[in-house]
Amino acid sequence: MRADVMAVRMEGGVLAELYAQHASDALRLAYLLTGDASLAEDLVQDAFVRLAGRLLHLRQRGGFHAYLRQTIVNLARSYFRRKALERRFIERHTEPPPVEPPDLSDQESTRRALMELPLRQRTALVLRYFEDLSEAQTADLMRCRPAAVKSLVSRGMTSLRTKLGADR
Amino acid sequence: MNETEIRERLLNLAADAPDGFSAPPQLLRRARRRIALTLASSVVIALAVVAGGIAGVRWLRDSDRQPTVRPADLPRDGEIIDVRGGDLIAVDLGRKRSRILVDGEEIQGRIGNAAWSPDGRWLAYDTEDGLWVMNRQGEPHQATDDAEMWAWSPTAAQIATMRTSTNGNVLTLLDPSTGRETELGAAVGDVTGPRWSPDGSRILYGVRGGSMYSVDVESGEQSLLVQLPGNLDSIDGIDWSPDGAHIAIVADVVGARQALYVMNADGSGVRLVEDNFEPGGWPAWIIPGQSLVTWSPDGTRLAYANFSGPDERELEIWTLSLDDAAPSLVVSHTNSECCIDGGGPVWSPDGTRIAFETDSETDRSHLVVNADGTGDPSEIDELTYLSWRGGWYFCYCYG
Numbered sequence: 001m002r003a004d005v006m007a008v009r010m011e012g013g014v015l016a017e018l019y020a021q022h023a024s025d026a027l028r029l030a031y032l033l034t035g036d037a038s039l040a041e042d043l044v045q046d047a048f049v050r051l052a053g054r055l056l057h058l059r060q061r062g063g064f065h066a067y068l069r070q071t072i073v074n075l076a077r078s079y080f081r082r083k084a085l086e087r088r089f090i091e092r093h094t095e096p097p098p099v100e101p102p103d104l105s106d107q108e109s110t111r112r113a114l115m116e117l118p119l120r121q122r123t124a125l126v127l128r129y130f131e132d133l134s135e136a137q138t139a140d141l142m143r144c145r146p147a148a149v150k151s152l153v154s155r156g157m158t159s160l161r162t163k164l165g166a167d168r
Numbered sequence: 169m170n171e172t173e174i175r176e177r178l179l180n181l182a183a184d185a186p187d188g189f190s191a192p193p194q195l196l197r198r199a200r201r202r203i204a205l206t207l208a209s210s211v212v213i214a215l216a217v218v219a220g221g222i223a224g225v226r227w228l229r230d231s232d233r234q235p236t237v238r239p240a241d242l243p244r245d246g247e248i249i250d251v252r253g254g255d256l257i258a259v260d261l262g263r264k265r266s267r268i269l270v271d272g273e274e275i276q277g278r279i280g281n282a283a284w285s286p287d288g289r290w291l292a293y294d295t296e297d298g299l300w301v302m303n304r305q306g307e308p309h310q311a312t313d314d315a316e317m318w319a320w321s322p323t324a325a326q327i328a329t330m331r332t333s334t335n336g337n338v339l340t341l342l343d344p345s346t347g348r349e350t351e352l353g354a355a356v357g358d359v360t361g362p363r364w365s366p367d368g369s370r371i372l373y374g375v376r377g378g379s380m381y382s383v384d385v386e387s388g389e390q391s392l393l394v395q396l397p398g399n400l401d402s403i404d405g406i407d408w409s410p411d412g413a414h415i416a417i418v419a420d421v422v423g424a425r426q427a428l429y430v431m432n433a434d435g436s437g438v439r440l441v442e443d444n445f446e447p448g449g450w451p452a453w454i455i456p457g458q459s460l461v462t463w464s465p466d467g468t469r470l471a472y473a474n475f476s477g478p479d480e481r482e483l484e485i486w487t488l489s490l491d492d493a494a495p496s497l498v499v500s501h502t503n504s505e506c507c508i509d510g511g512g513p514v515w516s517p518d519g520t521r522i523a524f525e526t527d528s529e530t531d532r533s534h535l536v537v538n539a540d541g542t543g544d545p546s547e548i549d550e551l552t553y554l555s556w557r558g559g560w561y562f563c564y565c566y567g
Contacts, residue, residue, distance in 0.1 A: 024185075027185045027186055027187070028182040028185040030185070031181075031182060031184065031186070032178060032181060032182055032185075037184065037185065037186045038186075040185060040186065041186055106177075106180070107180055107181055107184060110177045110178075110180070110181050111181055111184070114178075114181070125174065125178075126178065129171060129174050129178055130175070130178040130179070130182060157169065157174065161169045164169065165169075
């Protein structure tokens with residue numbers, strides 16, 4: 001068992017290194033997908049914890065960032081799936097919230113417009129234009145067709161133009 | 169707003185993200201617990217395997233039975249293929265059990281598409297490093313190092329592939345037993361396919377622009393079967409009717425959506441069924457067994473999906489009878505969110521019902537409806553849907 005304890009300590013150390021190396025990028029991606037700083041932190045921590053158990057089995061340590069990116073996208077999707085169920089329940093039982101006046105900074109307008117997009121459109125836009133992935137890479141990560149990525153990005157851009165244009 | 173502006177806006181917005189330069193102690197504690205748990209699980213599993221192995225050896229030694237081909241290696245009726253956690257697995261629907269066919273940790277990249285041979289003796293699957301064929305003992309052999317387009321022959325004696333060479337695409341047959349390759353000649357132009365005729369005598373492939381070529385498997389002779397009318401781009405789907413008498417074709421229309429044609433197997437009697445639809449699903453040429461449209465088991469009707477309405481949020485399932493009647497709307501399924509993907513109608517084995525898939529913003533579900541349009545759609549479990557589809561697996565990631 002001593003070897004196991006050593007392995008835990010060693011992998012914990014590796015994880016700390018990986019965290020220092022990748023956490024900032026991961027937080028930015030999670031924030032763009034969720035639009036919520038504390039939720040982004042939670043998702044990233046969850047992603048690291050999930051990957052910690054797999055560190056022993058990762059064939060390519062150098063591919064950690066790709067694993068992390070995939071895990072964050074998956075966790076965001078799961079979060080919004082749960083959220084959609086909650087939202088449907090709440091909508092059935094409560095009055096709609098009051099509409100806030102549109103007095104927003106540029107960044108806040110972007111955040112709101114981005115968050116109003118369907119998750120798949122938002123994910124496709126963020127992966128293509130923030131993570132700089134190709135259509136094929138984005139499709140691979142989102143498990144959809146490259147043609148679907150193209151369509152998602154195109155629709156997302158159109159919606160963003162409309163939403164941001166309307167805010168101005 | 170252009171791409172540059174959206175990049176700038178995303179970068180600016182990302183600056184609001186929290187910083188995380190040091191790992192919080194709580195995270196490390198959780199992570200270490202997770203690692204310890206993983207190690208402990210591995211040790212328990214290893215001990216269980218060793219104990220099981222010892223028990224198995226004792227059982228074999230004590231038993232009078234002779235060793236035989238392991239039955240677990242043989243595909244069983246009703247087993248479908250799926251990918252879970254990167255592993256290619258076979259799921260026994262009746263017994264609700266699954267077994268790993270290909271360990272995801274042992275392959276390059278991930279499984280693209282996979283299909284049993286029609287006789288169940290072989291399993292073919294593609295990964296980033298090519299096409300692999302596994303025999304009934306579970307031993308994989310690399311058949312090619314490039315295999316985006318491949319299809320089992322109806323008798324499972326051959327796999328047809330479109331291989332890339334300096335001369336363009338070459339239609340090649342692979343014998344899974346011997347690994348022998350037979351070139352049937354260069355394919356004309358930018359191709360999609362191949363699709364075997366039900367009797368295995370011909371292979372069709374489509375060419376960008378709307379041409380369809382037919383290749384005689386015995387002689388290798390190829391000929392132009394038909395030039396479809398219309399301003400067409402690529403051909404995305406070629407589907408033979410079960411009796412081989414008719415062919416359904418889905419093609420991209422330049423600058424528009426897609427068109428569905430039905431014709432006789434000799435290229436005559438071309439009929440444009442739909443000229444402005446989006447069938448959902450995935451290009452059939454790249455996916456062995458996948459269909460954008462599906463023939464009923466008796467070959468008299470076609471089923472296909474179409475996305476319509478504002479933002480294409482309505483998924484319609486249509487059927488078409490070969491008696492020249494107009495297409496018939498079976499069901500229109502509206503989703504308040506967006507149905508970007510989905511479709512993929514499949515017939516029940518008795519031809520009375522049609523199942524389809526909806527993949528919305530937050531969920532993927534499977535519904536079934538009576539083929540005559542009566543009644544309301546109801547949920548069907550995914551495994552039944554997959555089994556109706558034919559028991560093969562395809563990856564969502566290419567197309």
